[in-house]
Amino acid sequence: xxxxxxxxxxxxxxxxxxxxxxxxxxxxxxxxxxxxxxxxxxxxxxxxxxxxxxxxxxxxxxxxxxxxxxxxxxxxxxxxxxxxxxxxxxxxxxxxxxxxxxxxxxxxxxxxxxxxxxxxxxxxxxxxxxxxxxxxxxxxxxxxxxxxxxxxxxxxxxxxxxxxxxxxxxxxxxxxxx
Numbered sequence: 001x002x003x004x005x006x007x008x009x010x011x012x013x014x015x016x017x018x019x020x021x022x023x024x025x026x027x028x029x030x031x032x033x034x035x036x037x038x039x040x041x042x043x044x045x046x047x048x049x050x051x052x053x054x055x056x057x058x059x060x061x062x063x064x065x066x067x068x069x070x071x072x073x074x075x076x077x078x079x080x081x082x083x084x085x086x087x088x089x090x091x092x093x094x095x096x097x098x099x100x101x102x103x104x105x106x107x108x109x110x111x112x113x114x115x116x117x118x119x120x121x122x123x124x125x126x127x128x129x130x131x132x133x134x135x136x137x138x139x140x141x142x143x144x145x146x147x148x149x150x151x152x153x154x155x156x157x158x159x160x161x162x163x164x165x166x167x168x169x170x171x172x173x174x175x176x177x178x
Contacts, residue, residue, distance in 0.1 A: 043068035062128050073118050
């Protein structure tokens with residue numbers, strides 16, 4: 001059987017090949033645009049601790065900031081202490097687990113993020129601010145059994161993007177975990 005390759009057949013096959021390549025390129029570009037769209041709204045939560053001392057007062061602030069490009073929707077905030085997962089306000093946590101806490105320091109502010117709370121791009125939330133007289137700091141650290149700038153507990157924040165991608169962020173870690 002002899003194949004007849006005339007001009008019409010060659011043009012038809014060429015048009016089909018060009019259409020197929022165009023479809024492949026279109027699908028590839030759509031995937032790139034989808035990834036770019038997701039990345040353009042990806043949140044990235046980060047903890048920020050500030051220590052300040054003046055004449056006689058020590059101030060410790062524990063903040064969380066959204067350094068990402070999109071909103072972070074909080075699913076849970078949990079305090080991790082001695083293998084226990086605790087879901088309560090920081091003031092209640094200190095009162096329950098460190099009953100002598102008021103002898104050394106006080107909480108100036110305390111925030112509890114509830115499920116569904118949203119942190120917009122660049123928004124910051126203060127978890128707690130601890131204020132103590134400078135003269136009691138060493139005794140306070142001994143009572144908490146911690147080093148100079150450490151806390152005796154960790155904080156776990158589970159959050160998601162508007163595309164329902166989820167991450168966990170810990171106070172004592174540098175990067176969020178997917």
